[in-house]
Amino acid sequence: MQRRLCRFLLSALCLAAFSTGLLVAQSPAVQAQSALLESVKRNPGKAKALCQQLRQLNAQGISATSRQAVNLVAQQQDLSPMDAEVLTTYVVGLYCPDVR
Numbered sequence: 736m737q738r739r740l741c742r743f744l745l746s747a748l749c750l751a752a753f754s755t756g757l758l759v760a761q762s763p764a765v766q767a768q769s770a771l772l773e774s775v776k777r778n779p780g781k782a783k784a785l786c787q788q789l790r791q792l793n794a795q796g797i798s799a800t801s802r803q804a805v806n807l808v809a810q811q812q813d814l815s816p817m818d819a820e821v822l823t824t825y826v827v828g829l830y831c832p833d834v835r
Contacts, residue, residue, distance in 0.1 A: 768821050770816060771814070771818055771821065771822055772821070772825050773824070774827075775822065775825065775826060779830065782826045782829070782830040782831075783830060783831075785808070785822075785823070785826050785830075786826060786827070786830050786831035786834060788808075788829070789804065789823070789826075789827065789831065789832075789834045791832055792804050792807075793834055793835055798835060799823055799827055799834050799835060800820070800823065800824070803818045804823065805820045806819070807824060808822065808823055
């Protein structure tokens with residue numbers, strides 16, 4: 736009897752975790768960020784241009800993850816600051832790891 740109860744609780748816990756993960760994966764914010772990242776994958780020239788801009792900021796002593804850099808990218812790309820930060824982090828990680 737206890738084993739059945741443990742299996743039932745474990746199954747319910749796994750189902751709850753799966754359902755929660757599924758809901759998060761389909762949230763509009765996650766979908767928007769995914770589309771943003773896909774656009775960079777399809778257009779590496781855009782990523783390289785952003786890398787060049789971030790290198791110029793680095794040369795001025797400005798970090799790519801600073802509020803100033805993120806706000807600049809957000810304004811230029813017509814993004815929210817959060818999306819700009821995600822984009823910058825993604826581009827730096829894949830295309831210009833030398834940028835700081």
